């Protein structure tokens with residue numbers, strides 16, 4: 252019988268022929284954590300009595316969540332990671348390099364790999380055709396030390412993206428729309444596999460956005476076949492040699508198949524305080540925004556900065572609204588600098604900050620005041636997410652966010668993208 | 670079922686603290702307290718504060734957190750179940766759990782049990798027997814069962830958590 256992508260990858264890494272529901276100890280290729288989960292992983296590694304890591308070249312510690320550190324306790328936590336990496340030969344991705352998930356797809360994850368990360372959005376690497384999933388610090392500690400973990404092979408929900416994307420509609424709108432339909436636990440313990448003409452024609456940046464948010468439906472990972480688009484992306488990162496073809500077999504057994512007609516999707520937002528509280532922008536009443544944030548592992552890529560600059564060119568951010576922009580990685584930042592994108596954004600009134608997580612998780616660089624409204628391109632709008640449980644977070648595509656920053660309220664980007 | 674390694678109580682008795690659906694890890698251990706993550710005892714003083722500001726003051730050793738569906742959704746921070754355990758909570762009961770939270774709970778030795786929580790109200794006295802797999806609602810005079818954990822998780826929990834499992838076996842023995 253045919254296999255799903257998850258069944259193929261996990262079987263290969265366990266040396267056994269596995270199907271959905273089976274449990275196995277597997278070899279892992281890439282292990283990572285970030286400055287919020289790394290320090291606990293380090294103390295667990297020490298507690299378990301390990302002094303060496305199995306594969307330090309693919310063991311990465313990212314300093315991206317509080318980067319640069321806004322306070323002493325976090326500086327101390329960073330220092331723990333820096334010295335542990337230097338003692339063990341693990342890779343350190345320090346301040347200014349960017350968000351963990353973006354650096355993973357640029358420099359580390361390959362199609363067919365198993366990637367485990369101490370961060371729930373590790374599923375982003377699934378866009379390359381890697382089985383990539385988030386875990387807690389202790390699981391990650393074991394992964395660092397032994398390059399092994401245990402996994403249950405997930406059942407798979409196949410999502411066929413059919414039809415076409417209308418003007419003003421982006422990958423982010425597709426995934427918000429989908430999560431609105433299947434809800435925040437609609438794919439719990441499952442893998443989501445994306446296929447169909449819209450996904451085949453989608454660039455890597457769009458695929459990353461969709462895979463990134465698979466976990467917002469509870470999924471273990473979000474997978475795409477690897478294809479020519481994947482290959483070209485890896486080549487552009489100087490890693491063409493790690494390309495492998497990964498795809499689901501035609502006769503694979505799916506728990507469910509969802510045919511989603513993308514032609515009916517409009518620009519979407521998630522309203523406070525859950526991602527599945529989704530609604531087309533058109534149906535929203537006029538909601539004034541205090542802060543707009545463009546960035547993160549969901550939408551801080553070059554195509555995001557480009558569309559933002561196209562929308563903002565020659566315009567100004569509205570009075571009473573602040574626009575914060577954070578490129579997801581140093582590579583993206585440099586490309587945006589060289590092509591004049593950053594100049595356009597700054598001229599429009601944006602505050603451009605160094606690559607990293609920025610204000611996404613409420614640690615620094617843009618914490619909201621009581622009662623304030625933020626429109627963000629990030630993946631999560633839970634109460635308290637951006638540092639203040641009295642604030643309100645809406646999520647949207649980058650185009651919607653950029654245009655809303657000009658209007659000063661949540662606005663439909665089709666007003667400007669024709 | 671589940672044995673009782675030193676750090677997990679075989680039976681526990683306490684009050685139910687009821688929460689709704691979709692309790693996120695941002696509500697349990699918020700990002701604004703990111704700087705306390707290397708100081709779990711301090712972080713535990715704020716456990717679930719954004720969902721119920723009184724909870725950290727009221728919770729006592731042996732009490733239970735009772736949630737609705739999709740408990741623990743969101744971030745992979747193991748700090749969330751770790752501080753629930755540190756605050757004295759004997760087990761978390763919910764209709765369903767988010768995947769990473771569920772796995773993290775077992776890893777830190779916090780029983781996460783799936784049962785029909787509609788039959789438990791705030792303040793009910795509960796008694797849980799992990800070995801027998803029974804939840805007694807003393808206040809209501811009813812018994813609830815909980816879904817059995819997967820075999821691998823029982824092994825990990827029986828060793829007291831993942832760290833203890835690895836120390837004991839010098840690797841996985843699942």
Ligand code: SF4
Nearest residue numbers: 350547548608611612
């Ligand atoms: S950008 Fe936001 S969602 Fe992405 S890793 Fe950083 S904190 Fe997490």
